[in-house]
Amino acid sequence: MIGIISFLIVVVLANILGYYVTCPFYHAGVIFLNENFWLLLLICVIFFIGDLFAAFPFPMNLPAPIIKAIGSIFCMIFILEVFQWVDSMAATNLYRMFFYLSFLIVPLVFLVVLASGYFEIMRQLWWMPKLEDQDDGQIVRQAPAAPQVRDMADTLSDAKSWEEIGIEFRRMLYDLMHRFRQEIKRR
Numbered sequence: 001m002i003g004i005i006s007f008l009i010v011v012v013l014a015n016i017l018g019y020y021v022t023c024p025f026y027h028a029g030v031i032f033l034n035e036n037f038w039l040l041l042l043i044c045v046i047f048f049i050g051d052l053f054a055a056f057p058f059p060m061n062l063p064a065p066i067i068k069a070i071g072s073i074f075c076m077i078f079i080l081e082v083f084q085w086v087d088s089m090a091a092t093n094l095y096r097m098f099f100y101l102s103f104l105i106v107p108l109v110f111l112v113v114l115a116s117g118y119f120e121i122m123r124q125l126w127w128m129p130k131l132e133d134q135d136d137g138q139i140v141r142q143a144p145a146a147p148q149v150r151d152m153a154d155t156l157s158d159a160k161s162w163e164e165i166g167i168e169f170r171r172m173l174y175d176l177m178h179r180f181r182q183e184i185k186r187r
Contacts, residue, residue, distance in 0.1 A: 004044040011037060025089070032085045039078055046071035057179050058125060065117020072113045076106045 011033060018030045033040075050067035053060065080095070080102055087095035160168075 001048060004041070004048060007040060007044055028085075028089060032081075036078060036081055039074065039081070043071055043074045043078065046074060055180070055183055057183055058121070061121060065114050065121070068117055069110045069114040072109050073106060076102065076109055 014030050014033060018027060021027075046067060050064050050071060053062075053064035053067060055061070056064075080098060083098045084095040087093065
C-alpha cells in the first residue's frame with residue numbers, strides 16, 4: 001500500500017514540477033509517465049494483492065505466486081514500453097530487438113516467478129519450524145473454553161448442539177485471525 005501511495009505522490013509531484021522545469025527530456029518523461037499511469041497502477045495493485053495472499057497461512061497463500069507471476073508479465077510490458085520510449089527519444093533500435101526477445105523472456109520470467117513462489121511456500125512448510133513449536137516467550141491467549149451443556153438426548157447420541165457448533169466456529173475464526181497476525185508479525 002505504501003508503494004501505491006508513493007507512486008501517486010511521485011506522479012503528482014512530477015506533474016507539478018513540469019510547470020517549473022524547462023527541460024524537454026523531463027517533459028517527455030512526465031508525458032510517458034502519464035501515458036503509462038494506469039499500467040503502473042495496475043502493476044502496483046496486482047503486487048499488493050499478491051502480497052496480501054502471501055501473508056495468509058498455507059492453504060490460503062497458494063494463489064500468491066500466480067498473482068505475482070501475472071504482475072511480472074505486466075512489469076515486462078512496462079519495460080518494453082520504456083525501451084520503446086527510449087528508442088523514440090534516442091533513435092536507436094533497442095525496442096525491436098527486445099520486442100522479439102520478449103516472446104522468449106516473458107514466458108520464462110512467468111515460469112521463474114511462479115516456480116520460485118511455490119518453492120518458497122514448500123520451503124516454509126517443510127523446513128521452517130512450526131509456529132506451535134516456537135517458544136519465544138510471548139503470552140498467547142487461549143479462546144474461552146466451551147461450556148459443557150448437554151442434556152439427556154445429547155448423551156445418548158454423539159450429535160453436537162448448535163451452541164457447540166457456534167463455539168467451534170468462533171474458535172476457528174479466532175485461530176485464523178491469530179495465525180494471520182502472527183504471520184504479519186513475522187514479516
